[in-house]
Amino acid sequence: MIIRFGYVAHALSLWEATPAKTMTFSRYKKLKEEERIPELQRITRLNLQHTLRAIHYNIAHEIPLYRFSSALVPLATHKEVEWDYITPFKELYAEIGKLVKKHQLRTSFHPNQFTLFTSDKTHVTENAVKDMEYHYALLKAMGLHHESHINLHIGGAYGDKEAALERFHENLKQLPNPIKKQMTLENDDKTYTTTETLEVCEKEGIPMVFDYHHYMANHTAEEDLAELLPRFYETWAGYRFPPKVHLSSPKSEEAYRSHADHVDETFVTPFLKVVKQTEQPIDVMIEAKEKDRALLKLVEDLAAQRGVKRLKGGELDF
Template identity: 25%
Template sequence: MLGYAAMNRTLRDSDTPRRCNRDMRKSTWESKGLKYAGELAEQNFRDLLAILQWNYKHNINLYRCSSGLVPWNSQFDLNELPNYETIQEIAQQCGELIKSEDMRLTFHPDHWCKLASESEDTVRRSVRSVVCHGQWLDLMELDRSPRYAINVHIGAHYGNKEATADRFCEVINDLPPEAKSRIVVENDDKESLWSIQELVNQVSDRTGIPVTFDYHHHKFTDRGLTYREAFEMAVSTWGNHRPIAHYSETSRLHGDSDARPQDHSEYVSDLPDWLRKRADVIIESHQKEQSVLRYTPDKFV
């Protein structure tokens, strides 16, 4: 199956805009608190359901949801929200659709999520972030497994990769089950950071968590492995679960000579057949669902 991340541009630009990342500033949180957070979360879950329904209609069965689904959730427990029961009901509808139609829903916490940081405060906040993501998936009554992945990066090496891997593995092993059962780790797009080979040998072999193969990132951290060789290493970590992979292309391939090599293009033009056959693929491009529609015929015509 194919999918995309976060914004559905078609629905976002419709007469009734649909998006599931409504948030608020710190000052608004401090003035409006739980009631407003609950209102935004309810709107986000309602629109997540609408996005999932649109995806199903258009034969898109993989979706990476925004990490803004429940704003300021780090500051409260879900059941403290005044409208918790309403949110729970809508979340369960999302989960029922996902399960009945064999869809996949994933998350990708932002770059501030650094589970291997040398700062105890940063680690604490990062742990809270992945736990919140796990609780949202629990609210949808989705299995605690990598099928519904919480995808993270190690994000740095802090001058000592071995020590960083040790810290990361220690934090992963201590996570509560709603997070640990779903965590997967992805290769990076900077030469000095984490390759597929390093993640398999230094993280997955020690913790059992799967490794997400990012096709575009591999060119920056190949360590002498071909795309197929690195992909096979990543696949070996997924056990009985179908792997998730990411595919994108640099804007430079599409005429933007001023772009960084890491920058994503508007669309993609060369999705490898072997990748699509062996993995569920999230296409990362600026045109979001429009890129996926080029490869996926509608269910209903």
């Protein structure tokens, strides 16, 4: 079973390379009017340059998956700040996309928890659509809008999960179809279980991202991995890439839902053994505080197991 790995946004092994430098609206307002756009452009250019550095690092270390930072563009969706964050950086976006395609990397975005479609408040849904449009615009500028995904959680339950799910399906109609086509949904660690997320994905025709840590923190006694995995795989039928999984491990028993700095090999191995029985290749996004360092350590730890072979820097035959 082939497993490919990736990490989130910031390659910690690189010096001063965060792709998520930002500017608050308060700071923006304090600047002279003629300084505002140039400063937004400066920060955005730096974030994109750091993203390029990460892409080159991934290529050199044979890391095939990468999640772009959602904070590439400061104040991109702020209602009082409207600026062109595409045109001045067309060459940078194109360079990123060209590298991704040339080296067949798998990229994605994961907007924050405030981008959701279960709210009964109109402005929340409007903001969610606006945020998804922002992420899609970046992918389109990179030429990756047909292959990269934007991953979301279903959202809150607000005391009535059934009503919230009905709102999700209704509110999602406001999302333009080309953007919806690039959307994935992930099971969460408190509210929507794997089964519930699968049901939504199956109804909407949206691929599911399976988070094993979330499953362990939030599953029912009736849920069985061996039974759920085929349904999860089926949501990816017809797509270019294998089904996608998120892996992390608990920071502690007390802080079970929090992500540890690294991924505990003993925590994830039982899951990988279940997947191995299905003989289905998977792509894995590491969600650990140590990011690329955690990825490389986990690959090394797993490769030391009997019968596991490391094929590339970020790829195993498990």
